[in-house]
Amino acid sequence: MNNPLNSSIDSIIFELNFSDVPVNTVKVLSNDNLSIIVANLNNEFYAVENVCSHQKVPLNSTQIVNDEEIECQKHGARFNLKTGKQVCLPAVKPIKAYCVKTVQDKVLICEKS
Numbered sequence: 001m002n003n004p005l006n007s008s009i010d011s012i013i014f015e016l017n018f019s020d021v022p023v024n025t026v027k028v029l030s031n032d033n034l035s036i037i038v039a040n041l042n043n044e045f046y047a048v049e050n051v052c053s054h055q056k057v058p059l060n061s062t063q064i065v066n067d068e069e070i071e072c073q074k075h076g077a078r079f080n081l082k083t084g085k086q087v088c089l090p091a092v093k094p095i096k097a098y099c100v101k102t103v104q105d106k107v108l109i110c111e112k113s
C-alpha cells in the first residue's frame with residue numbers, strides 16, 4: 001500500500017507536526033539552504049519564503065497581521081501568507097509561496113510544481 005508520507009518525497013523540503021505551529025501563529029524553519037515561514041491560519045497551513053522581496057533580508061516576523069499577512073521588520077512591507085503576494089510598498093514583488101500538504105498529524109512543506 002502507498003504511504004502518502006513517502007509519495008513525492010523528493011519535493012518535501014520540511015516536515016513538522018500540527019502541534020509545532022499552534023492556531024494563528026507562525027514559525028520560522030531553516031536549514032542550510034532555505035528559510036521559510038509556516039503559518040497556521042485557523043488550522044489551515046501555509047508556507048512562504050522568509051525573505052523580503054524589497055531588500056532580500058529575512059522577514060523574521062513572528063506575528064500575523066490583518067488575519068493573513070506577515071510584515072517585514074525592516075521597512076514594513078506586508079505579504080499575504082496564503083499567496084506570497086505583496087500587499088503594500090515598499091515591496092513591489094511577491095515572495096515565494098510553497099505547497100503545503102497535511103497527512104495524518106504531519107504538515108509537509110513542498111516545492112510547488
Ligand code: FES
Nearest residue numbers: 052054072075077
Ligand atoms: S527590506 Fe523588507 S520592506 Fe524593506
